Amino acid sequence: MSEAMSPLVWIDLDTGVDDTSALSCAIKLENRKMLRIAGTSAVCGNTTQEHAFRNTRNVLAALGRGDIDVYPGAEKPLLSDLRTAAHVHGENGLGNVVLRESLAPEETDMAWDALYAAAVEAEGELELILTGPQTNAALAFQKYPDLKDRLKRILIMGGAEVGGNVTPAAEFNIWEDPEAAEIVFKSGVPIVMCGLDVTEKGLIYPSEIEELYAHDSRSCRLFKETTAHCRTWYASMGINGLHVHDVCPVLYTVFPDLFTGEEAGVFVETRGYITRGKTVSDRDTDVKFGVKNTTVVLDVDRDRFAKIFMDLMFED
Ligand code: RIB
Ligand code: CA
Numbered sequence: 001m002s003e004a005m006s007p008l009v010w011i012d013l014d015t016g017v018d019d020t021s022a023l024s025c026a027i028k029l030e031n032r033k034m035l036r037i038a039g040t041s042a043v044c045g046n047t048t049q050e051h052a053f054r055n056t057r058n059v060l061a062a063l064g065r066g067d068i069d070v071y072p073g074a075e076k077p078l079l080s081d082l083r084t085a086a087h088v089h090g091e092n093g094l095g096n097v098v099l100r101e102s103l104a105p106e107e108t109d110m111a112w113d114a115l116y117a118a119a120v121e122a123e124g125e126l127e128l129i130l131t132g133p134q135t136n137a138a139l140a141f142q143k144y145p146d147l148k149d150r151l152k153r154i155l156i157m158g159g160a161e162v163g164g165n166v167t168p169a170a171e172f173n174i175w176e177d178p179e180a181a182e183i184v185f186k187s188g189v190p191i192v193m194c195g196l197d198v199t200e201k202g203l204i205y206p207s208e209i210e211e212l213y214a215h216d217s218r219s220c221r222l223f224k225e226t227t228a229h230c231r232t233w234y235a236s237m238g239i240n241g242l243h244v245h246d247v248c249p250v251l252y253t254v255f256p257d258l259f260t261g262e263e264a265g266v267f268v269e270t271r272g273y274i275t276r277g278k279t280v281s282d283r284d285t286d287v288k289f290g291v292k293n294t295t296v297v298l299d300v301d302r303d304r305f306a307k308i309f310m311d312l313m314f315e316d
Helices: 017-031 051-064 111-122 133-141 145-149 173-175 179-186 206-214 216-234 247-254 301-315
Strands: 007-013 038-041 127-128 151-158 189-196 259-264 266-268 279-281 294-300
Touching: 007 017, 017 038, 017 051, 017 216, 017 247, 017 301, 038 051, 038 111, 038 206, 051 216, 111 127, 111 133, 111 145, 111 206, 127 247, 133 145, 133 179, 145 151, 151 247, 173 179, 206 216, 206 266, 206 301, 216 301, 247 294, 247 301
Parallel strands: 007 038, 007 127, 127 151, 151 189, 189 294
Antiparallel strands: 259 294, 266 279
16 A cells, blocks of 8 residues: 555544554554554543643654644533543553653644644545544534535444443443534444444453563553553453454554444434433344444454554554
């Protein structure tokens, strides 16, 4: 794939532990000229906007890519109060690891303005990767009605056809800001949904984790430091390994053949007492929404996924 044809992406993250691995992979894919990173932005979710912004900057700097722009974004969801995931990602969002401060100048433009400018400049080629709650994207669609015509597609880590990891019905990124997700799913931009249906199948096994911990690349050192805290939580949940949820949409962008999915209509429940934050898919239902706005990613070749992930993390 020539560099000129490689996908051009904007990554919006609530950095976060698995967001950190997603950034590692994106940088390595850019090094291989298989991806181009137009910019990144921080959204509240796993942690506060302050931590997410600072973490994204410092992770990029730790990976030698402090040159990649990071724009600040929403400090709270559209309607509800912020509820972080400190039990998984630590109080500061990085497993309570304190990284050296990035020396890059701090961007002051807001995420939604910078994203829109990048979409205009990319002339329809920009793909948006969302690995956190979709608040920044929703605010961009609200402020710039023509953004929907300027994005090639949106790849998300979020949602689930079946189940949830915050309630029995909802996955964290959608649960945190269902109103924002509803705006994104109704935008008309084609969506690739890497929900729990597939991200929980992309489990990294303990033996693979130990291999990653033993490698002395910057990515692996960062992985080892930042995952220590969440492994306790994973073990308490009876999960023998680690989910690298946010890596999925990044790898899907370059290696879609790793995954299988089906087109469907997907929209978000925003009012349910029990189901608020559920991504409702009509893939397997008698009654249909009448529009197929989403590729619901359902499965992954786990062994190939893990090998590609590890090979990328091993590279310095
Ligand atoms: O449900 C998993 C998602 O929520 C991941 O993006 C993780 O980083 C958290 O944001
Ligand atoms: Ca995330």
